[in-house]
Amino acid sequence: MTTMIPELGSYSLIMALAMALVQASVPMIGAAQRRPLWMAFAQPMAWGQFAFLALAFLFLAASFLLDDFSVAYVAHNANSMLPWYYKLSAVWGSHEGSVLLWALILSGWSFAVSVFSRHLPRDMLARVLAVMGWISSGFLLFILMTSNPFSRLLPNVPADGNDLNPLLQDFGLIIHPPMLYMGYVGFSVVFAFALAALIGGRLDAAWTRWARPWTNLAWAFLTVGIALGSWWAYYELGWGGWWFWDPVENASLLPWLAGTALIHSLAVTEKRGTFKNWTVLLAIFTFSLSLLGTFLVRSGVLTSVHAFANDPARGTFILILLGITVGLSLTIFALRAPRVVSASGFGWFSRDALLLINNILLVIITVTVLLGTLYPLLLDSLDLGKISVGPPYFNALFVPLTALLCVFMGLGPLARWKRMPGRELGKRLALSALAAVVIAAIVPSLYGGKWNLGVSVGLLLALWLVLSLARDLIHRIRPRHEGSPGRWTALKKLTPAYWGMLLGHLGVAVTIVGVVMVSNYSxxxxxxxxxxxxxxxxxxxxxxxxxxxxxxxxxxxxxxxxxxxxxxxxxxxxxxxxxxxxxxxxxxxxxxxxxxxxxxxxxxxxxxxxxxxxxxxxxxxxxxRWLWLGALIMAAGGVLAVLDRRYRRRTAPRAAVTSSPEALS
Amino acid sequence: MKRRLLLLVPLLIFAVLVVFLYRGLSHDPSARDSAKLADRFPAFDLATLDDPDRRLDRSLLEGGDDSEGEVTLVNVWGEWCPVCKKEMPQLQTLADRGVHLVGVDYKDTRDKGNEFLETYGDPFAVSLFDPKGSLGFDLGVYGAPESFIVDGDGVIRYHHTGYITPDDVEQVILPEMAKWR
Incomplete structure (x- = not known):
């Protein structure tokens, strides 16, 4: 019986592919032709696909635990002496298994959407799951055609395996890839929502409210995933560095940056109904960067410390997959994006304007990192040779742009929607700004007696963020007039969404402190x-x-x-x-x-x-430690925002949703 | 209509990117002609990496008035450049084969540069320290690694952009060095 396990694994993969193909097509046609029965295919297919992929994953894990070295992937990545927990984590220690993990997590997200978003309008749910089915079909085809983890080495079965790369025999590796993939792949949900809204022609604020919790959650996972990667590199590689601007690190940072912009832009679209096209484009952009990251890592086109086995056929396949997914979604965007310009205007210091600046800066940062990452590849394909673009480039652009972003981050939470007189904003912030300047100028000279400009500026930015948040929090819980509830009651009334924002920004400040201190005082x-x-x-x-x-x-x-x-x-x-x-x-x-x-x-x-x-x-x-502590705080903020009660309310009837009165609150 | 066309812009940018990625997949790194070929090696005045007080200039590459200098391979590298680490064994092979190598530690710190040579070996007869990248700029390098073959008169004869592969050692660098001897 146990000798059949790899075949059962392959069989499960084929079943999952079949279901993904049905999920990708039937509900989409059903939604277009308004056939409830066809649309109803979406959910069971998503469940079935998840079940079969989970089985395939278990079969692969079993092959590892049973030391079945007739399976090529097991023979290349394990050894009979390997402790059992590393045998288990070796399942995703190399190419084939990590693509399987990718597909499993994607089907997991589809399953979650089909369960927690089941109250969506039927056609919306059908379309969302169908789009996720497209992606899943593509990846399952990729696994079966180029990277089947169950391929056998027959008849010459090796006596023992080659062992797992020692760098990967570590606790950090057990959890880093799953967390990272939860984030990467999680952005497929907002992507699917955006496309479903485009296809259905209902590009109102509703889709953004449905998509927001999913996006926050994916972003939180990605944040933790990146932090774990950085922590792992720090203690495992033996150099004491925590970020190397390595192409593969950048591949995870890119969707994070775009995703951060997306979280904010979704908020504007939901609350104010503006930036509609931009938000859709950003949703496509974010997930495209996840796919691009997958391509860069899997195809081996870039030199990196994360050297995975590369096979040109695989690279070509993922590129075709990337081309079809992103090309198709951008075509749909070009054809279906609404022509109307958002009518409502806003003032210069309004929260709308500040969030727009946030988005522009984040997109500039994303593009900067993207260019630096792809530049060696572009040069290479223009016959200009192989080259590394290193930290000198990234630091010279990333650091000042991030500093600028922080300046606006301090303003954003204190500004009102639509109109905000600059003078009042100034009044609200004067004290925080002054305190930040004074503390930032003094503290570095107390620490070790060496005053350092970089540390001072970094602390200034961190304090600016923290103090302006503190100012906002104090202002919000202050009793407004006689007989209004006390501070404690007001504090308890603050929504999880607000606390999420607070923690998210606080996390950034903590990380900044970590960055400047460790960079200057090591x-x-x-x-x-x-x-x-x-x-x-x-x-x-x-x-x-x-x-x-x-x-x-x-x-x-x-x-x-x-x-x-x-x-x-x-x-x-x-x-x-x-x-x-x-x-x-x-x-x-x-x-x-x-x-x-x-x-x-x-x-x-x-x-x-x-x-x-x-x-x-x-x-x-x-x-x-503050580097990763900050990331954990940010991620906690993302999770907290998801807990906001208004996301758990059942969807209102369609008419009410489009006008969404509470969205202005 | 115009606005609709504007919406096509992301698609077009993406299409161009895909073309590049596709070429990147099938591409083999190859050398390129440099604008600096047949030019005199640019003037410089830099300290050496191991000794801040020892300053060197162009005469390093040109030999004296009555004697010709050696044919030299000038290699631009940096501690921050992962590809450079992979290149070091090839440079060591070249040094073992009697090639005169001069390193330029480009946009780096002194500590990191020295540590790099400690870790990966030091094939260079001498390493120049170019923290601001001024020599690199005059040489027209895009990044690291890049290598230049400079003949006995201090004239650049060959420019290798990017990483010298183990195959390049035998097939490109050594024949080129021999050509200008």
Whole structure:
């Protein structure tokens, strides 16, 4: 029975494809011809597809756990000595499995939409699920035709597998790709809503309200996914860096940036009925960037640390998929986007205007990163050679543009819709601005006694965000007049959507603090240390007290025991390692970390210099945790916004929805 | 009607992008003629990477009044450039084969540049430190890595844009070096 598992997996994939094809076509025709029975196909097909993909995934996991090395993918990415939890995470450790995970997550989102959005008008739901069916059909065809994870190595079955890439044998890898894909793929929902609205010719505020929670949720997942990737790179790669502007990192950042613009633009369209075409275009743009990211990673057209096996046939297939999906959706946009210009005007300092600026800046940032990422590819295809565009380019543009964005971010939450006199806005913010300037000028000189312009500017921006939010919060809960409810009652009345915004912006401020502190105040020293020798870095004393060899489940390791005496506190021990993975014959550095909210201690073991003497890289990384803490706060904001009660209300009758009176609240 | 055409703009931009991506898929990196070919190597006055007090200029490449200099491979690199890391073994091979190499650490910091050479090996006879990218600008480089073959009179004879592959070592660089010796 167990010998049949891979065949059952292939069979499940084929069943899922068949259902995806029905889901993609029948409900769409049904919606066009108003046939309820045809439209009703959408939901069961989505459920069936999800069930079969989940089965396929379980079958692949079973092949790994049973060490079935007759399956090529298992043989290439596992080894009988690999611990069971890494066997499980190896399911998505390489190309075939991660595309399967992609497809599974897509069907999971379709399933969720078919359950939680079942009260949508029937034709809307049918169209949304049909669009998701298109994407799913494309990816399942891709898996079956070019990347079937169940392909067998018969009759010459290898005795053991090649093992999973040691870099990926880590907790971070177990959760990073699923989180990232939840985000990437989650943007397919808002994409499907936008297209369904275009096709149905109902481009009013309603679709945006239905799509908003899904978009926020996808954005929150993507935020966590990116943060996990950065955290993983930090402790696993052994360089102590947290962002490298690597093409694959950029591939995840691009949809995040566009998605951030989209979240804001959806809010404007829902509340004010303006920016309609823009929002639709942005929804298409965001998901297109997710697909482009998938293409860049899967096709191997760009040089990257994330080197996946590349096969030109796969690249061509994904490019065709990308071309059809994005080309078709942009064609539909060009043909169906409403001609009307949004009539309602707004003032210069209104929230509308500030959100427009936010969108423009975010799109400029996205395009900047996109150009930097694709530039080597463009040069290459014009016969101008292979090249890396590195951090000098990205930092020179990304940092000032983000700083500018922060300036407007501080203003946005305090401005009113439609009209906002500049003078009143100034009055509301004067105190926050002054406090931010004073604190930002003083604090850096208190920290280590080194005043630094970069830190000052970064702190200024972070404080500007936090203090203007604080000003807004205090203003909102202040009793307006005699007998109005007290502060506590007012505080409890604030909506989850408001708290979501607050946390989202606060998270950005926290991340900024992390970025400027770790970029400017990190200390790093490469030292040479022998047994019982001591060295001092940044006030900490490091002594190598012991050196051992030990055997892990699938590796041999040299472990140093380093006693660390921090200034004025108790000593502790760190165990940096140099591992040698036997099956793949790869050496790996296992960093010893002492994390702390305000500072990380980072010790990586280098090579043996002479007998007994080892090179060590010691780094002190102040506030590095804040980078990821900020991202978690942002993501929490995204999730909180989804909990807002008005999204859970059953959809009002259609007539009421189009005029949406409460949308102006 | 005009407005409708405007809505087609995103589609057109995307179409152009797809053409590029398609070419990128099937493309093989290849060298390109440089505008700087047959020009004298631009003047510079830069410190070396390992020693801030040691400054070098163009005479490094041109030899003295009565003697000809060596044919040199000038390689522009940076710690921030992942492709450069992959290029280092090829440069090491060239150095082992007796090629005179001069490095230009382009838009980098001194610490990172030195650390890079420590980690990946140092095939260069000498490395110039070009933190502002001024020499890179005069050479007309787009980024890193790029390499120039400079003959004994200090004239640029060959420009290799991008990464020198293991095949390039035998098939391109060494024959080109021999040509100008």
């Amino acid at each position: 200390a790093e020293q490469n030292v040479r240390l022998g047994p019982e020798e001591t060295v001092e870095v940044g006030g900490y004393r490091f002594t190598m007290t012991d050196f051992n060899e030990r055997r892990g489940p699938n590796y041999l390791a040299d472990t140093a025991t380093i006693e660390v005496v921090p200034p004025g506190r108790h000593a502790f021990e760190l165990y940096p390692e140099k591992r040698f993975y036997q099956a793949s014959r790869m050496p790996m550095t296992d960093v010893a970390l002492r994390p702390g909210l305000f500072s990380d201690l980072y010790v990586a073991l280098g090579d043996e210099v002479d007998d007994g003497d080892w090179s060590l890289r010691i780094q002190i990384k102040p506030f590095v």
